[in-house]
Amino acid sequence: MLNTLQIKDVFVKINKTILLEDVNLSLQKGDLNIIIGPNGAGKSTLLKAIVKILDIQKGDILLNNKSFKEQNINEVSSQIAYMAQSNEKSNLNVIDVLELSRRKYSGFILSKTDYILIENIIKEFGLEKFLNKNIDMLSGGERQKVFLAAAIIQEPKVLILDEPISHLDPKNQIEMLDIIKRKTKEENFICITVLHDLQNALHYGNKIIMLKNKKIINFQKSEDINSQMLSSLYDIPCKLFWEDGHPFLFLGHQHSNTKTYQHSHKK
Ligand SMILES: Nc1ncnc2c1ncn2[C@@H]1O[C@H](COP(=O)(O)OP(=O)(O)OP(=O)(O)O)[C@@H](O)[C@H]1O
Ligand SMILES: [Mg+2]
Secondary structure, rough: OOOEEEEEEEEEOOOOOOEEEEEEEEEEOOOOEEOEEEEOHHHHHHHHHHHOOOOOOEEOOOOOOEEHHOHHHHHHHHOOEEOOOOOOOOOOHHHHHHHHHHHHHOOOOHHHHHHHHHHHHHHHHHHHHHHHOOHHOOOHHHHHHHHHHHHHHOOOOOOEEEEOOOOOHHHHHHHHHHHHHHHHHOOOOOOEOOOHHHHHHHHOOOEEEEEEOOEEEEEHHHHOHHHHHHHHHHHOOOOEEOOOOOOEEEEEOOOOOOOOOOOOOOO
């Protein structure tokens, strides 16, 4: 199928440990797909399998009908931008990180278009004051913004982000999620993002992928997610209701005077 990333019967094993089994997904261009699920479920493993950092033992991954099996890691990474859960230390300045992510396509000498792209993303992400700072000298949140900007200017067909807002304050979280959602639509790529923040996941995601114990247990439009699905994903009580297109979520213990909310849908 065109315009899709297809993940077919993917099975991943390292040494004797099975990390993923029977993973099937068909993801469409322009959709922000958010993976949620408990720690250790296999979320990062799935992202690493898609970008070929990890080998898959069974199954296949295809972008626009072309199997990744026939492509090496460089060919795959020319189509996919990936931001890891935690970034390794590096000795680079912020501007170097941004330029590097264009060099992957343009070679050592960057074009005028590359510099325009870099200039625009610097403004969009408010990175002006960090440009000549070493990446290791930034705060965790500042670093996340730089790596997110670097992933987006690669102009990928698939953007893969592993917990991209985990170190950001609430204002930066919604600013980054707004950018991710808008770029996914405007540039019409496929975005796959892991988030632990369920409120944001439901609010921003077009589709929600629930991963538990090595398997996908649910793949739905975010507005079709209900309390039971989240309760059984995390094995905790959960109450979810929607108001004016915003999800409201209570996790954990219930109060004896809890109001019973009508289940309403995302508008
Ligand atoms: N290289 C590896 N070798 C063996 N086991 C691994 C390897 N990498 C991860 N695992 C195990 O696979 C399981 C899934 O790990 P993964 O990193 O995919 O979880 P996750 O869903 O991303 O969790 P978190 O929410 O904590 O980031 C874990 O139990 C982990 O210990
Ligand atoms: Mg992870």
